[in-house]
Amino acid sequence: RKEVEQDPGPFNVPEGATxxxxxxxxxxxxxxxxxxxxxxxxxxxxxxSVYSSGNEDGRFTAQLNRASQYISLLIRDSKLSDSATxxxxxxxGGATNKLIFGTGTLLAVQP
Amino acid sequence: ETGVTQxxxxxxxxxxxxxxxxCEQHLGHNAMYWYKQSAKKPLELMFVYSLEExxxxxxxxxxxxxxxxxxxxxxxxxxxxxxxxxxxxxCASSQDWWGQPNQPQHFGDGTRLxxx
Numbered sequence: 193r194k195e196v197e198q199d200p201g202p203f204n205v206p207e208g209a210t211x212x213x214x215x216x217x218x219x220x221x222x223x224x225x226x227x228x229x230x231x232x233x234x235x236x237x238x239x240x241s242v243y244s245s246g247n248e249d250g251r252f253t254a255q256l257n258r259a260s261q262y263i264s265l266l267i268r269d270s271k272l273s274d275s276a277t278x279x280x281x282x283x284x285g286g287a288t289n290k291l292i293f294g295t296g297t298l299l300a301v302q303p
Numbered sequence: 304e305t306g307v308t309q310x311x312x313x314x315x316x317x318x319x320x321x322x323x324x325x326c327e328q329h330l331g332h333n334a335m336y337w338y339k340q341s342a343k344k345p346l347e348l349m350f351v352y353s354l355e356e357x358x359x360x361x362x363x364x365x366x367x368x369x370x371x372x373x374x375x376x377x378x379x380x381x382x383x384x385x386x387x388x389x390x391x392x393x394c395a396s397s398q399d400w401w402g403q404p405n406q407p408q409h410f411g412d413g414t415r416l417x418x419x
Contacts, residue, residue: 223404223405224404226407233391234413235410235411235412236346236393237410238407238409241405241407243405279345279346287401287402288351288400288401289334289397289400289402289403289406289408290351290359291348291408292345293345293346294345295343295344295345
Protein backbone atom coordinates (compact mmCIF):
# COMPACT_ATOMS: atom_id res chain seq x y z
CA ARG A 193 0.00 0.00 0.00
CA LYS A 194 1.31 3.45 -0.91
CA GLU A 195 2.07 5.67 2.06
CA VAL A 196 0.32 8.63 0.47
CA GLU A 197 -2.25 7.76 -2.12
CA GLN A 198 -3.93 10.03 -4.67
CA ASP A 199 -6.16 9.56 -7.68
CA PRO A 200 -3.81 10.39 -10.59
CA GLY A 201 -6.64 11.84 -12.68
CA PRO A 202 -6.71 13.61 -15.01
CA PHE A 203 -9.54 15.75 -13.76
CA ASN A 204 -10.88 17.69 -16.74
CA VAL A 205 -13.11 20.53 -15.58
CA PRO A 206 -14.50 23.68 -17.23
CA GLU A 207 -13.45 27.13 -16.13
CA GLY A 208 -15.45 28.27 -13.12
CA ALA A 209 -16.07 24.76 -11.84
CA THR A 210 -15.41 23.57 -8.31
CA UNK A 211 -13.13 20.57 -8.06
CA UNK A 212 -12.07 18.49 -5.07
CA UNK A 213 -9.12 16.17 -4.61
CA UNK A 214 -8.76 13.62 -1.87
CA UNK A 215 -5.66 11.95 -0.57
CA UNK A 216 -5.22 9.17 1.99
CA UNK A 217 -2.19 8.47 4.13
CA UNK A 218 -1.22 5.28 5.92
CA UNK A 219 1.07 6.58 8.67
CA UNK A 220 -1.01 7.61 11.66
CA UNK A 221 2.10 9.22 13.18
CA UNK A 222 2.22 11.86 10.44
CA UNK A 223 2.08 15.34 11.96
CA UNK A 224 2.32 17.74 9.05
CA UNK A 225 0.51 17.85 5.74
CA UNK A 226 0.87 20.01 2.68
CA UNK A 227 -0.46 20.47 -0.80
CA UNK A 228 2.12 21.32 -3.45
CA UNK A 229 1.47 22.34 -7.01
CA UNK A 230 3.74 21.20 -9.82
CA UNK A 231 3.49 22.62 -13.32
CA UNK A 232 4.65 20.54 -16.25
CA UNK A 233 8.44 20.12 -16.20
CA UNK A 234 8.80 22.50 -13.26
CA UNK A 235 9.55 22.13 -9.58
CA UNK A 236 6.91 21.54 -6.87
CA UNK A 237 5.78 24.72 -5.18
CA UNK A 238 4.06 24.90 -1.82
CA UNK A 239 0.38 25.69 -2.26
CA UNK A 240 -0.69 25.47 1.35
CA SER A 241 -0.15 23.72 4.64
CA VAL A 242 -3.02 21.66 5.99
CA TYR A 243 -4.09 22.05 9.58
CA SER A 244 -6.47 19.99 11.70
CA SER A 245 -8.94 22.83 11.82
CA GLY A 246 -8.87 23.21 8.04
CA ASN A 247 -7.61 26.30 6.29
CA GLU A 248 -8.58 28.49 3.41
CA ASP A 249 -6.56 30.67 1.09
CA GLY A 250 -8.69 32.51 -1.43
CA ARG A 251 -10.26 29.94 -3.75
CA PHE A 252 -8.43 27.06 -2.09
CA THR A 253 -9.61 25.15 0.99
CA ALA A 254 -7.72 22.29 2.62
CA GLN A 255 -9.14 19.89 5.18
CA LEU A 256 -7.55 17.22 7.33
CA ASN A 257 -9.46 14.27 8.78
CA ARG A 258 -7.15 12.44 11.18
CA ALA A 259 -9.71 9.82 12.15
CA SER A 260 -10.10 8.67 8.55
CA GLN A 261 -6.54 9.60 7.57
CA TYR A 262 -7.39 11.68 4.57
CA ILE A 263 -6.67 15.16 3.30
CA SER A 264 -8.71 17.13 0.81
CA LEU A 265 -8.18 20.14 -1.41
CA LEU A 266 -11.10 22.11 -2.79
CA ILE A 267 -10.62 24.61 -5.61
CA ARG A 268 -13.50 26.96 -6.32
CA ASP A 269 -14.04 28.98 -9.49
CA SER A 270 -11.30 27.12 -11.39
CA LYS A 271 -9.03 29.17 -13.65
CA LEU A 272 -7.08 28.02 -16.67
CA SER A 273 -3.94 28.81 -14.68
CA ASP A 274 -4.92 26.22 -12.06
CA SER A 275 -4.03 23.47 -14.54
CA ALA A 276 -1.19 21.56 -12.90
CA THR A 277 -0.40 18.45 -10.89
CA UNK A 278 -1.34 18.69 -7.21
CA UNK A 279 0.88 16.75 -4.84
CA UNK A 280 -0.38 15.58 -1.48
CA UNK A 281 2.40 15.45 1.10
CA UNK A 282 2.60 14.11 4.63
CA UNK A 283 5.37 14.02 7.17
CA UNK A 284 6.96 10.69 7.96
CA GLY A 285 6.44 11.10 11.66
CA GLY A 286 8.98 11.04 14.43
CA ALA A 287 11.50 13.74 15.20
CA THR A 288 12.49 14.66 11.65
CA ASN A 289 10.91 16.70 8.91
CA LYS A 290 11.05 13.89 6.39
CA LEU A 291 8.18 14.21 3.91
CA ILE A 292 6.35 11.54 1.93
CA PHE A 293 4.93 12.62 -1.43
CA GLY A 294 1.98 11.27 -3.33
CA THR A 295 2.23 10.72 -7.08
CA GLY A 296 0.01 13.73 -7.72
CA THR A 297 -3.38 14.46 -9.26
CA LEU A 298 -3.44 16.09 -12.67
CA LEU A 299 -5.96 18.89 -13.13
CA ALA A 300 -6.78 20.27 -16.58
CA VAL A 301 -9.09 23.29 -16.61
CA GLN A 302 -10.75 23.72 -20.00
CA PRO A 303 -11.86 27.04 -21.52
CA GLU B 304 11.78 33.71 -8.08
CA THR B 305 12.89 30.64 -6.20
CA GLY B 306 15.20 30.89 -3.19
CA VAL B 307 16.75 27.59 -4.26
CA THR B 308 18.73 27.54 -7.50
CA GLN B 309 20.02 24.51 -9.36
CA UNK B 310 22.46 24.15 -12.20
CA UNK B 311 22.50 22.90 -14.83
CA UNK B 312 18.83 22.84 -15.84
CA UNK B 313 19.45 20.06 -18.35
CA UNK B 314 22.23 17.51 -18.59
CA UNK B 315 22.86 14.78 -21.10
CA UNK B 316 25.69 12.42 -20.31
CA UNK B 317 27.07 9.08 -21.30
CA UNK B 318 27.28 6.19 -18.87
CA UNK B 319 31.03 6.62 -18.40
CA UNK B 320 31.00 10.35 -17.80
CA UNK B 321 31.46 12.16 -14.49
CA UNK B 322 29.38 15.25 -13.83
CA UNK B 323 28.07 17.21 -10.85
CA UNK B 324 24.76 18.85 -10.06
CA UNK B 325 24.84 22.02 -8.00
CA CYS B 326 22.28 23.49 -5.63
CA GLU B 327 22.37 26.76 -3.74
CA GLN B 328 19.81 28.05 -1.28
CA HIS B 329 19.44 31.70 -0.27
CA LEU B 330 16.89 31.14 2.48
CA GLY B 331 19.16 30.65 5.49
CA HIS B 332 17.88 27.11 5.94
CA ASN B 333 19.72 24.42 7.87
CA ALA B 334 18.52 21.35 5.97
CA MET B 335 19.02 20.46 2.31
CA TYR B 336 17.68 17.52 0.32
CA TRP B 337 18.20 15.68 -2.94
CA TYR B 338 15.16 14.03 -4.54
CA LYS B 339 14.71 12.00 -7.71
CA GLN B 340 11.47 12.33 -9.68
CA SER B 341 10.72 9.77 -12.36
CA ALA B 342 7.63 9.72 -14.56
CA LYS B 343 4.47 8.55 -12.78
CA LYS B 344 6.35 7.96 -9.52
CA PRO B 345 6.32 9.99 -6.32
CA LEU B 346 9.35 12.02 -5.37
CA GLU B 347 12.01 9.71 -3.95
CA LEU B 348 14.18 11.12 -1.18
CA MET B 349 17.84 10.40 -1.84
CA PHE B 350 19.91 12.31 0.71
CA VAL B 351 19.42 14.79 3.54
CA TYR B 352 21.98 17.13 5.03
CA SER B 353 21.40 18.92 8.30
CA LEU B 354 23.93 21.59 9.26
CA GLU B 355 26.32 20.15 6.66
CA GLU B 356 26.12 16.64 8.09
CA UNK B 357 24.54 13.83 6.10
CA UNK B 358 21.65 12.51 8.18
CA UNK B 359 19.76 10.39 5.66
CA UNK B 360 20.85 8.14 2.82
CA UNK B 361 17.93 6.23 1.34
CA UNK B 362 19.77 3.21 -0.05
CA UNK B 363 21.07 5.24 -2.95
CA UNK B 364 23.65 3.52 -5.20
CA UNK B 365 27.21 4.67 -4.74
CA UNK B 366 27.32 6.07 -8.28
CA UNK B 367 25.54 9.06 -6.67
CA UNK B 368 27.77 10.91 -4.23
CA UNK B 369 26.51 13.98 -2.36
CA UNK B 370 28.63 16.75 -0.94
CA UNK B 371 27.64 19.63 1.33
CA UNK B 372 30.57 22.05 1.79
CA UNK B 373 28.47 24.58 3.72
CA UNK B 374 24.87 25.13 4.71
CA UNK B 375 24.05 27.01 1.49
CA UNK B 376 25.50 24.64 -1.08
CA UNK B 377 24.80 21.05 -2.01
CA UNK B 378 26.29 18.97 -4.78
CA UNK B 379 25.42 15.63 -6.30
CA UNK B 380 28.39 14.00 -8.02
CA UNK B 381 27.47 11.51 -10.73
CA UNK B 382 29.66 8.70 -12.02
CA UNK B 383 28.96 5.68 -14.22
CA UNK B 384 25.23 6.22 -14.29
CA UNK B 385 22.70 3.85 -15.86
CA UNK B 386 19.87 4.64 -18.27
CA UNK B 387 17.32 4.12 -15.48
CA UNK B 388 18.92 7.07 -13.66
CA UNK B 389 17.41 9.42 -16.23
CA UNK B 390 15.00 11.60 -14.24
CA UNK B 391 14.41 15.05 -12.79
CA UNK B 392 16.71 15.67 -9.83
CA UNK B 393 15.34 18.18 -7.36
CA CYS B 394 17.11 19.98 -4.58
CA ALA B 395 15.10 21.32 -1.65
CA SER B 396 15.70 23.07 1.64
CA SER B 397 13.80 23.57 4.87
CA GLN B 398 14.48 25.54 8.01
CA ASP B 399 15.50 22.46 9.99
CA TRP B 400 15.61 18.69 9.72
CA TRP B 401 14.92 18.01 13.38
CA GLY B 402 12.14 19.21 15.56
CA GLN B 403 9.16 21.39 14.83
CA PRO B 404 6.45 20.08 12.50
CA ASN B 405 4.83 22.04 9.70
CA GLN B 406 8.05 22.95 7.98
CA PRO B 407 7.52 22.93 4.24
CA GLN B 408 10.36 22.26 1.86
CA HIS B 409 11.27 24.71 -0.87
CA PHE B 410 12.41 23.30 -4.18
CA GLY B 411 14.80 24.38 -6.89
CA ASP B 412 13.92 24.21 -10.58
CA GLY B 413 15.53 20.80 -10.91
CA THR B 414 18.05 19.28 -13.28
CA ARG B 415 16.61 17.10 -16.02
CA LEU B 416 19.16 14.35 -16.51
CA UNK B 417 19.31 12.06 -19.52
CA UNK B 418 21.70 9.13 -19.64
CA UNK B 419 22.61 7.90 -23.09
